[in-house]
Amino acid sequence: MNDDLARLKDALRATMPQASAPVREQAISAVLDHCSRQRQIESPSDDELEMLKSAFRNTVPQAPTSVRNKAISAAREEFDSRTKGNGDDRRLMDKTLKFSALISFIRRPVMQISRPSLALVGSTVLLAVGIVSYQIVVTTYLPMQSTQYSEIDSTQSPNAFLSESLQIESSFMSRSLDKNRPEPEMYPMESAMDSDIHDSYQTGVRFREFNSNSVKLVTEEPVSTFSIDVDTASYAYLRAMLQQGIVPPKDAIRTEELVNYFDYDYAPPETADQPFATHVSLIPSPWNPTNMLMHIGIKAFEPDRSEASPANLVFLIDTSGSMDQPNKLPLLIRSFKVLLSNLASDDTVAIVAYAGSAGVVLEPTPVSQRRKILDSLENLYAGGSTAGGEGIRLAYSLAERHMQSDGVNRVILATDGDFNVGMTDTDELEEFISRKRSSGVFLSVLGFGQDNYNDELMQHLAQSGNGNAAYIDTISEARKVLAEQVASTLFAVAKDVKIQVEFNPELVSEYRLIGYETRMLEREDFRNDKVDAGEIGAGHAVTAIYELTPAESGTGLIPPSRYQGNESNLNSDFDSEFAFLKIRYKLPDAQSSTLVSQPVTVDHYHEKADLVPHDVRFSAAVAAFGQILRGGRYTGEFGYEDVIVLAKEAIGDDQFGYRNEFIRLVRMAQVAEPPVPPQTVEQRLYDSE
Amino acid sequence: MDDKSDNSLAFQAAAGDSEAFAELLERHYDRIYRVSARILFGENELAADVAQEVCLKLHDKMSKFRGDSQFTTWLYRIVVNTAYDALRAKSVRERIEQNYAETISLHVTEHGSETDDSGWLYMALSQLSDKLRSTVFLVLEEGLTHAEAGEVLQIPEKTVSWRMHEVRRQLREMAVRREETR
Numbered sequence: 001m002n003d004d005l006a007r008l009k010d011a012l013r014a015t016m017p018q019a020s021a022p023v024r025e026q027a028i029s030a031v032l033d034h035c036s037r038q039r040q041i042e043s044p045s046d047d048e049l050e051m052l053k054s055a056f057r058n059t060v061p062q063a064p065t066s067v068r069n070k071a072i073s074a075a076r077e078e079f080d081s082r083t084k085g086n087g088d089d090r091r092l093m094d095k096t097l098k099f100s101a102l103i104s105f106i107r108r109p110v111m112q113i114s115r116p117s118l119a120l121v122g123s124t125v126l127l128a129v130g131i132v133s134y135q136i137v138v139t140t141y142l143p144m145q146s147t148q149y150s151e152i153d154s155t156q157s158p159n160a161f162l163s164e165s166l167q168i169e170s171s172f173m174s175r176s177l178d179k180n181r182p183e184p185e186m187y188p189m190e191s192a193m194d195s196d197i198h199d200s201y202q203t204g205v206r207f208r209e210f211n212s213n214s215v216k217l218v219t220e221e222p223v224s225t226f227s228i229d230v231d232t233a234s235y236a237y238l239r240a241m242l243q244q245g246i247v248p249p250k251d252a253i254r255t256e257e258l259v260n261y262f263d264y265d266y267a268p269p270e271t272a273d274q275p276f277a278t279h280v281s282l283i284p285s286p287w288n289p290t291n292m293l294m295h296i297g298i299k300a301f302e303p304d305r306s307e308a309s310p311a312n313l314v315f316l317i318d319t320s321g322s323m324d325q326p327n328k329l330p331l332l333i334r335s336f337k338v339l340l341s342n343l344a345s346d347d348t349v350a351i352v353a354y355a356g357s358a359g360v361v362l363e364p365t366p367v368s369q370r371r372k373i374l375d376s377l378e379n380l381y382a383g384g385s386t387a388g389g390e391g392i393r394l395a396y397s398l399a400e401r402h403m404q405s406d407g408v409n410r411v412i413l414a415t416d417g418d419f420n421v422g423m424t425d426t427d428e429l430e431e432f433i434s435r436k437r438s439s440g441v442f443l444s445v446l447g448f449g450q451d452n453y454n455d456e457l458m459q460h461l462a463q464s465g466n467g468n469a470a471y472i473d474t475i476s477e478a479r480k481v482l483a484e485q486v487a488s489t490l491f492a493v494a495k496d497v498k499i500q501v502e503f504n505p506e507l508v509s510e511y512r513l514i515g516y517e518t519r520m521l522e523r524e525d526f527r528n529d530k531v532d533a534g535e536i537g538a539g540h541a542v543t544a545i546y547e548l549t550p551a552e553s554g555t556g557l558i559p560p561s562r563y564q565g566n567e568s569n570l571n572s573d574f575d576s577e578f579a580f581l582k583i584r585y586k587l588p589d590a591q592s593s594t595l596v597s598q599p600v601t602v603d604h605y606h607e608k609a610d611l612v613p614h615d616v617r618f619s620a621a622v623a624a625f626g627q628i629l630r631g632g633r634y635t636g637e638f639g640y641e642d643v644i645v646l647a648k649e650a651i652g653d654d655q656f657g658y659r660n661e662f663i664r665l666v667r668m669a670q671v672a673e674p675p676v677p678p679q680t681v682e683q684r685l686y687d688s689e
Numbered sequence: 690m691d692d693k694s695d696n697s698l699a700f701q702a703a704a705g706d707s708e709a710f711a712e713l714l715e716r717h718y719d720r721i722y723r724v725s726a727r728i729l730f731g732e733n734e735l736a737a738d739v740a741q742e743v744c745l746k747l748h749d750k751m752s753k754f755r756g757d758s759q760f761t762t763w764l765y766r767i768v769v770n771t772a773y774d775a776l777r778a779k780s781v782r783e784r785i786e787q788n789y790a791e792t793i794s795l796h797v798t799e800h801g802s803e804t805d806d807s808g809w810l811y812m813a814l815s816q817l818s819d820k821l822r823s824t825v826f827l828v829l830e831e832g833l834t835h836a837e838a839g840e841v842l843q844i845p846e847k848t849v850s851w852r853m854h855e856v857r858r859q860l861r862e863m864a865v866r867r868e869e870t871r
Contacts, residue, residue, distance in 0.1 A: 049829060
């Protein structure tokens with residue numbers, strides 16, 4: 001037996017192809033060399049391994065010089081352009097760069113436009129603000145070409161980029177900022193590698209990495225500005241993972257998306273004059289009794305859909321081979337059926353499939369011809385590789401040919417995000433989508449599947465198209481996104497909605513915005529109508545929560561100073577004002593923004609949490625859950641059990657069972673712990689095994 | 690520059706020193722490509738893409754490098770992550786399996802004998818699981834210690850040792866089987 005192995009070893013060395021004699025000699029001696037070193041570490045008997053090792057030596061892959069040079073020079077250019085900050089030289093990069101290059105492209109210009117203020121933080125009471133207002137009812141969403149459906153998400157990407165640039169700038173601040181985990185030096189391996197873990201998608205799924213918002217001193221940074229985010233993709237993803245007993249990576253948890261997943265019953269605007277109503281409340285912070293939470297709830301007006309103009313929808317469906325899984329194409333088809341049953345009969349639907357070659361499966365067809373549409377859907381099958389770019393062009397041209405000048409025109413892209421094949425010009429694609437947005441055709445993105453889901457790209461695309469991205473993991477989620485929320489998912493009542501809060505240092509010493517890390521804006525961006533922000537869809541509710549440390553609590557670090565109210569129309573009695581809340585929005589067809597504002601005073605404070613609406617308390621529970629999943633840096637001892645107690649008390653009537661489901665998820669998270677370290681490379685490599 | 694350690698170059702690069710960055714790329718490009726090409730066996734263009742992608746994102750990453758571990762260990766981790774990400778696409782995996790199969794049959798037919806030993810190398814690699822294969826590359830080819838490989842793969846050192854043991858066992862079995870079929 002040993003003879004055999006020895007013979008094998010000799011033969012292996014002797015017959016290795018493509019290695020010249022000197023190379024081989026060198027390899028062998030290197031192996032011997034290595035052997036003697038390694039012997040000291042390992043057990044002596046590694047004949048078989050040595051065979052392999054020496055075989056490796058003779059077949060070392062090496063890149064052609066041209067490839068090598070190209071890579072190095074591209075990276076150097078990238079390096080130089082970053083460090084020198086001249087971001088708009090969109091040099092022609094090799095197409096093979098695909099996504100990562102695309103993303104860094106986008107990042108650079110964005111960094112220039114604005115540099116994100118490291119925003120907010122604080123800790124204390126819950127202010128619940130609910131905003132409801134009416135909007136331009138029908139006119140709102142019927143009107144212009146470019147406004148219609150964008151409700152949810154358009155803000156998201158720009159801000160996301162901001163946060164990214166933020167990160168770059170502050171990259172020396174350790175990532176451990178957002179963890180409650182011990183300091184990095186205690187975990188050398190992790191801290192050093194964090195960044196890779198995160199954006200190299202440990203499960204093959206890509207998430208933009210970001211740090212949690214930190215605590216801000218009111219005296220230093222009295223003003224906090226961010227864009228609303230009505231996305232919910234993060235919650236659906238979290239649920240899918242937890243149901244498999246896996247705690248998702250931190251960067252997959254966008255706390256505001258968890259909070260906004262739930263349907264809060266804030267009062268809508270009473271008249272149609274305003275697109276939304278705003279409600280604010282302050283409550284004691286559940287995880288830190290000396291602090292308060294400032295809860296801001298916004299509820300959009302919900303116009304009557306029957307008065308709306310017909311919608312022109314083009315489904316762009318990924319039928320590549322990777323979609324051939326039960327939770328992808330079949331679920332997608334069922335999801336679209338759900339959507340179909342919620343459309344009006346004069347809305348039109350077209351279907352474009354893309355795989356190896358893109359094709360129009362169904363010309364625009366009125367929903368009244370339901371049978372025909374269903375047949376087309378059911379005949380879709382997965383196969384071939386993905387060439388998303390071509391399909392998108394086809395879908396847009398179809399949408400444009402059937403443009404509803406006063407209605408909704410939207411391409412709805414459904415994919416698992418596996419654009420790997422054929423996406424040679426992703427930057428061009430993004431530009432294309434942005435251009436089409438101004439012509440009035442918007443893009444929504446529905447993500448399917450978990451193994452390959454490209455969250456970051458989906459968000460980018462949806463953002464470029466003034467649209468929203470949703471992640472669909474189950475048919476009930478499809479029902480939620482496409483049926484219950486069809487109006488808000490497809491019809492915007494206000495766009496570029498930005499929130500700015502100025503805190504009064506007399507009453508508030510520190511603050512911290514929970515979530516919205518990827519949506520932070522610069523203070524000056526608030527008034528700049530050129531700066532993109534999020535859309536609100538008809539009937540949609542959006543929630544933002546700050547934690548505040550009251551100035552008189554003695555926990556603040558800096559003594560109170562005079563109220564620096566230099567940019568708002570504050571009342572004279574500042575001593576009862578915690579903060580001043582301003583919201584800017586544009587009507588869907590408007591170019592300039594409208595401002596609504598209100599002071600947040602002691603009257604908004606509810607000493608007893610149980611006098612506060614269920615919705616406010618429930619959202620606080622969700623926010624706590626998100627923070628704990630992200631590391632729990634600010635939530636102290638408050639644990640999953642406390643989240644469950646808080647959520648249970650605030651469950652309300654929970655008509656559709658989402659809140660009960662939330663409680664079940666928290667339980668699953670308890671079992672699925674520990675989330676640290678996140679799954680390793682290993683896990684994502686081999687989930688197929 | 691040669692006397693500078695990778696770590697100090699990395700810190701300089703993170704601080705914006707373009708020359709230091711270039712030096713790091715020069716030093717390590719081959720390593721980056723090699724690992725990519727091993728993992729993405731036979732998909733050389735893809736490996737070149739992955740290598741380039743790693744180089745491109747190195748700048749961002751660099752700013753988060755704190756020197757808690759060796760630069761190369763840290764770099765391997767980025768490369769392995771990126772390469773495995775590329776491997777995630779089902780189509781790529783299938784092509785790679787195909788590449789192994791073709792390479793093996795090539796050796797068999799070329800030499801007219803299934804006992805060809807370089808065919809054996811690919812046979813051996815193709816029969817290892819992805820997990821074992823990646824461990825083998827890092828330990829045998831890249832010469833990492835078990836502890837370092839564990840750091841790259843984010844698994845305990847013991848697991849690496851166990852895997853290497855497992856590789857040896859499987860290779861031995863393969864050899865025995867070959868004996869028997871002769």
